[in-house]
Amino acid sequence: MRDNHTATRAGEETAASSGRTYGRLRLSVGLLAAVFLAGCQPEASEETGGQGEVRAVWVEPVESAAARILAYSGTVRARFEVPLAFRTGGKIAERFVDPGTSVRAGDVIARLDATDLESSLRAEKARERAAETEARRSAEDLTRVAALKDKGHVSESALDRAEATADAARETLKAAREARILAESRLSYAVLRADADGVVTEVRAEPGEVVTAGQPVALVTRGSAREIEVAIPEARIADLDRATARVSLWAAPGRSFPATLREVSPQADSASRSFTARYALDAPIAAVRLGMTATVALSPEAAHEGLSVPLSAVWYEGGAARVWRAEADARRVSAVPVTVRRIESERAVIAGDLAVGDDVVSMGVHRLDPGLEVRVVQRAASGTTAAGATSSGALAVGALQ
Secondary structure (H helix, E strand, O other): HHHHHHHHHHHHHHHHHHHHHHHHHHHHHHHHHHHHHHHHHHHHHHHOOOOOOOOOEEEEEEEEEOOOOEEEEEEEEEEEEEEEEEOOOOEEEEEEOOOEEEEEEOOOOEEOHHHHHHHHHHHHHHHHHHHHHHHHHHHHHHHHHHHHHHOOOHHHHHHHHHHHHHHHHHHHHHHHHHHHHHHHHHHHOOEEEOOOOEEEEEOOOOOEEEOOOOOOOOEEEEEEEEEEEEEEEHHHHHHHHEEEEEEEEEOOEEEEEEOOOOOEEEOOOOOOOEEEEEEEEEEOOOOOOOOEEEEEEEOOOOOHEEEEHHHHHHHEEEEEEEEEEEOOOOOOOEEEEEEEEEEEEOEEEEEEOOOOOEEEEEHHHHHHOOOOEEEEEEEOOOEEOOOOOOOOOEOOOOOOO
């Protein structure tokens, strides 16, 4: 038994020693392979001609600032939209219109439950009759007291009291008549009527609903004038007065209609921080229907013509603005002094020794030098990236790292 145990232990030690030797052998082979592959790679100076790594730069073409057209999506709305509401509160008993109903002036839109209003009117009429009776009695008393005063049977103070009572009765009668007229008006307010010809575009209350005075029940449009309502970012508000507008409809592709800016909201929307603008169509168009989706295209005036480049393309040196221009079929960039005319949300309008179509570096401008060798990656102004060929004929693909 002892001999067998000794033999087994010796075998295990021999196997472990063989495993460690095999592991060291695999590590040595891996290191030798890595050294061999590294020796096969070219030196950086061989690839770049001793100038360091070729850096990819992202360029975009220079555009004409006057040629940039801004488009905003909006909705066709009526020029006049009137929310109709009851002038008194109550419970809606009936509604006589639905969205799309054409109405004429005087047509009934809805009616309130007038039970309480009728009771109020009857009460006011009763108070008026009581006031009339009191006014008539006090007037007769004044006549009798005046006659007695002329005969010397009553004092001057008695006459004064009779006159005061008659005056108070007359004023009470006037108040009672006004209260009765007001009650009649409130009863008439229980019937909501259209005050002009139009079309019901929205219904905001249903029968059985209790509404307050002034709460809109229906929205009615007047006339045939149509407008396009769009939301304008705050950075573009200053351009509205200097732009020419044309409207196109998704329902009528290939057609556009002239429009005029009519109003801009004085305050930005609390949620979107944009300003609501309304463009009126210059002429009535049958194809334009309420609620359609429309696009307003704004073209700036030629008086503000300039060159437009990405905002990230402008950099400063010693307080002077510059851009990097990528020469055609060149592997280097050159700094071009420019004058910044105005700053927009994503672009800058500049003037300088540049032409429309020149390529300028739009990213990483602070990491470039005039003598640095680069590789151009063309990026269209719309944001798409295109591959461009370098001077050596190689195709530059991929994004700027």
